[in-house]
Amino acid sequence: MKQFISVHDVKNINALVEKALMYKADPFKDRTLGADKRIGLLFLNPSLRTRLSTQVAASNLGMEAIVFNVDKEGWALEFEEGAIMSGSSVEHIKDAAPILGSYFDILCIRTFPSLKNREDDYSELYISQFIKYCGVPVISLESATLHPLQSLTDIVTITEELQKSKIKNQKSKPKIVLTWAPHVKALPQCVANSFAQWINAWGEADFVITHPEDYELSEQFTKGATIILNQDEALKDADFVYVKNWSTYKDYGKIYENDPRWMLTEEKLKLTNNAKVMHCLPVRRNVELSDEVLDSVNSIVTQQAGNRVWAAQSVISEILRTL
Amino acid sequence: MKQFISVHDVKNINALVEKALMYKADPFKDRTLGADKRIGLLFLNPSLRTRLSTQVAASNLGMEAIVFNVDKEGWALEFEEGAIMSGSSVEHIKDAAPILGSYFDILCIRTFPSLKNREDDYSELYISQFIKYCGVPVISLESATLHPLQSLTDIVTITEELQKSKIKNQKSKPKIVLTWAPHVKALPQCVANSFAQWINAWGEADFVITHPEDYELSEQFTKGATIILNQDEALKDADFVYVKNWSTYKDYGKIYENDPRWMLTEEKLKLTNNAKVMHCLPVRRNVELSDEVLDSVNSIVTQQAGNRVWAAQSVISEILRTL
Amino acid sequence: MKQFISVHDVKNINALVEKALMYKADPFKDRTLGADKRIGLLFLNPSLRTRLSTQVAASNLGMEAIVFNVDKEGWALEFEEGAIMSGSSVEHIKDAAPILGSYFDILCIRTFPSLKNREDDYSELYISQFIKYCGVPVISLESATLHPLQSLTDIVTITEELQKSKIKNQKSKPKIVLTWAPHVKALPQCVANSFAQWINAWGEADFVITHPEDYELSEQFTKGATIILNQDEALKDADFVYVKNWSTYKDYGKIYENDPRWMLTEEKLKLTNNAKVMHCLPVRRNVELSDEVLDSVNSIVTQQAGNRVWAAQSVISEILRTL
Structure with a gap:
């Protein structure tokens, strides 16, 4: 390399x-x-x-x-x-x-x-x-x-989790959902772009991206993923949920909305297949994710950052x- | 540990x-x-x-x-x-x-x-x-x-001095005086609290604290020390004088007075048993201590900081x- | 040492x-x-x-x-x-x-x-x-x-160049010209003072300094160098041109003028003996030196900084x- x-x-x-x-x-x-x-x-x-x-x-x-x-x-x-x-x-x-x-x-x-x-x-x-x-x-x-080192870390962490649970989970491919979350500042698209690029290139997941209307990412990175605008629908049966805010790509760098209903909560997590929850950190607690989720056994953000x-x-x- | x-x-x-x-x-x-x-x-x-x-x-x-x-x-x-x-x-x-x-x-x-x-x-x-x-x-x-690393350093330095002078000084316990000094800013009580806590726990000194009225430290740290509000009286026969400013504890974080008569000078030092003078640094020269004291052989502040x-x-x- | x-x-x-x-x-x-x-x-x-x-x-x-x-x-x-x-x-x-x-x-x-x-x-x-x-x-x-480490580096770089070209260049001493250059800020005289001090002490060059009127450096450093106020004349047949801005020494720390005609350009370089061009960096491109000069084979600024x-x-x- x-x-x-x-x-x-x-x-x-x-x-x-x-x-x-x-x-x-x-x-x-x-x-x-x-x-x-x-x-x-x-x-x-x-x-x-x-x-x-x-x-x-x-x-x-x-x-x-x-x-x-x-x-x-x-x-x-x-x-x-x-x-x-x-x-x-x-x-x-x-x-x-x-x-x-x-x-x-x-x-x-x-x-x-x-x-x-x-x-x-x-x-x-x-x-x-x-x-x-x-x-x-x-x-x-x-x-x-x-943010390629972050994305490599993310796949390392997902692989680690899959290896741990390989007996329990007989599905051929895990379902990974990248979900937009609210934030108070306009953030880069880097982590989301890069995660999408890597998961698509990796090819070992059913990959879904969910975000509010107008928050589409560049297709050069997302191509290959399924885009679903309804978060609840997207989260269904997910094995991994990657939570991340980004600002708009089309009308560039804007915050269009900050609907708190996009925050990942325990309630939302129930829709998933007891998903592991990921975030690149730093995370705005009770804005992007609730304390309940971050402090639950589902959260692997510390392990992820350690990796x-x-x-x-x-x-x-x-x-x-x-x- | x-x-x-x-x-x-x-x-x-x-x-x-x-x-x-x-x-x-x-x-x-x-x-x-x-x-x-x-x-x-x-x-x-x-x-x-x-x-x-x-x-x-x-x-x-x-x-x-x-x-x-x-x-x-x-x-x-x-x-x-x-x-x-x-x-x-x-x-x-x-x-x-x-x-x-x-x-x-x-x-x-x-x-x-x-x-x-x-x-x-x-x-x-x-x-x-x-x-x-x-x-x-x-x-x-x-x-x-x-500030426990500072306090450990302080006892290291006092011990070093006592070992040097053990033949000359036959008193069973050295007299150590912690004296408040003027300063231009409101400072934490950390160094004073910690020094008091350590000297009390060490138990190998006659320990006196002197400060203006209203500058009492928390008793959880000072308990065991003799508090004397008259600086001249407190300094009498001291073997070590530790100079330090702190802001008020009771009416918290205030500067009540900055009376320059509390500055440690040559004149004050004459009241002591040719005491070694300590300070954790940084020190405001000619506000907390006079140049004469800091530049005299009595000052061990450099040795202390080196420790x-x-x-x-x-x-x-x-x-x-x-x- | x-x-x-x-x-x-x-x-x-x-x-x-x-x-x-x-x-x-x-x-x-x-x-x-x-x-x-x-x-x-x-x-x-x-x-x-x-x-x-x-x-x-x-x-x-x-x-x-x-x-x-x-x-x-x-x-x-x-x-x-x-x-x-x-x-x-x-x-x-x-x-x-x-x-x-x-x-x-x-x-x-x-x-x-x-x-x-x-x-x-x-x-x-x-x-x-x-x-x-x-x-x-x-x-x-x-x-x-x-700035003595800079000046030592400068002589290291000049020596390196002279060793490379010693067969081609049979002159006993290289001609080194320190030329003032425009800048947008008032800069110290350090690099110029020090370069002058070292080249004079080294004694192995014909050393010329050129600058606008009123930009004289202190004689304690320049003594031994030839001062020429006409830049074109100074540059003639130079083997090394050291470009540097400094603020005034006499009426101290001022910017008297910023005449862009003092910028070192390709045109000026033609006056020299295909001189190597030096600068201590950072350099304001197209203010002190033109892009053409900095990006040419005559520029040895990267080699110089590496040294x-x-x-x-x-x-x-x-x-x-x-x-």
Whole structure:
């Protein structure tokens, strides 16, 4: 693997998942694989789980991880080609990226969407420019439209649960429902886009997406999934429910409604096949999901977030082998 | 030791002190004790000495320390049970803490009081919720009401001084005076509370606390100490003077007065038994203590701050042995 | 070497340069030299290249580097002797520095000029106080008036280029031109001062400085260089052009003019001997230098920034040998 930006960089999803589970069983198995190698973690916006889990993953492989919070510690980067830099941006990505590439063997970067201009965001200008100029393998820690390490983690977690319950559940394919949930802020579509892209590529689930009218995601990611606008109907017999808010895609970056009836409650959970409940966190309690659901045995959000380490370790190890 | 939140977690103060002094003499004695273990340092407010000394202590034990400044790098945490999170707090401690517990073997956290609502602050909601949900041993790097690593350091420093001077000083018990000092801001009672709690539990000193009227600390910490409102009288024949400002406890979090006559000066020091002068730092020069005192041979504040490393190393090593 | 604050701390520039190039060829040659040693990196203002390159350099020598962003994570330091600290500064350098010296074996510090009061800035109060009180070797990561690690890097890069081209270029000494460039903000004179100081001390170049009227640098650094106010004339036959903005020195810290004709363009480059173009970065594209120049084969700015690691490693290793 030469980079990790989307599911298209992965030849065999299940092999990567199994590797993650192998590291979960034996974290220090490849403790010298990253010796004398350095990984740089650049954050253009804040992160808790992503930052810490990636640091731990790198360290398990014997690599040194160095974090740089561009927004807090550094300065505004310019991404436009040909810009006359007489404004507030202090350095062009064309100048910063190759230097970071000379200091590190692998670079991880978190960028984010403006949620103002869809074309700009969906062009993935920031991460693309970074990849173009830095000259070393790049791992996305979330970009304007995707969050691939989260999605790999999600499939790791689903696989883990399926392996636990394989005797009880004889259905050939689990039913996985991605449901929109209310939120107080306009959020990116990244996690939902990426989850849809990965589950579709994985191909081992009956995959349903449910959301209010006007909250359609881009078909480039959802194609292959069944879209059902009635949440109750969608949740029926689900084995996994992935709860996530996103802002509108068509009339871009808006909050059209925040109907609390879309919050996942115990009542809703009764419609499912005693589904496991997932969320990428951070979660707004009693807005997206009720306390009852989050504190129930159905919730696997902590296990899911814990698995971020093993997903990251699996990806880093694959890239290390190509250096 | 399963956690380090207050003196109540310590079975034998002197044993912990001796261990700290042992590490001071030989920092790398247990250099592999923390191998493959990780310690997370969470700061909800800024820190210099505490952060750096704990990082160094962990590293001396072969552990990797990862720092996370929640206020700067992360987001506002919610601590109230049952909160409907439609406001500004982004993540509930119930969700964040267990994940941090899954990434780290030991967690250190610094929280702080509001100084607005005494009951809330003295309930220690933040650190208690964190301990309740994280599932791994917790070390307090200062909480709303206590600062146990500072107090352990203080007794390490006093012990060190007593050992140096044991031939000269034949008194059975040293006299230790904790004196209030003026300051420009309303400060927590943590350092004073904690020092009182530890010196009382240690039991090897004549312990006097002096402060202006209305600056009484909570009796749960001071019980056992002699309270004298006249500073000059209190300082008489002191072997150690610990200088510290705190805001009012009864009419909570206020500054009642800032009488410069409470500043510790050379003149005041003459009343003592050539006392060693301590302060946890940072210190407001010429407000809390005069330059003359801080720059004199009586001041042991640098030695005291240096000892932060050995106190932290002693505590971490005790917790490591239980993992 | 006991400290690294200016060229005056260096006995033999070429030996230090050769050592840097040796580390570039073999980064892990002295991988255990810094074992059990710690280096603290204090930033009073933000840094990207300096921070990361110094961390990497220390790590190559087996040292642990701990970063502390004083401005972001800590608090305002007081530097004035005798200050009555009843204002906003939280801690005096006299108290903070010796403690940092007790936690670390080597301390690096970045300070900055006010650009308001020339005498204050040129007295180098901040770094001088820090050196005076910390008690361990200090490396400047840029001070109010100088940036010695940058200048060492610059000579490393020039030397590298001269070695590459030594057959082609039979001139005894290369011509190096430091040219002022427009900028949108008032910048320190540090990089220019320091480059002038080092190139003059090195003595292996024909050294020309060109700038608009009123932009004279301090003679204590430029003495020995030829000053030419006509940029075109200065650039003639140059082998290296170092582009840098600085604010006025005489009428201190001002922007007198921002004439775009001082921007280094392809047209200007034709006047030179196909010169290599240098800049310390970050660079304002199409303000200081044109895209055409920065993206041409003449630009060695990425190589130059990459060399920051080897210059830092060379300096740290020299100081380690004295501990």
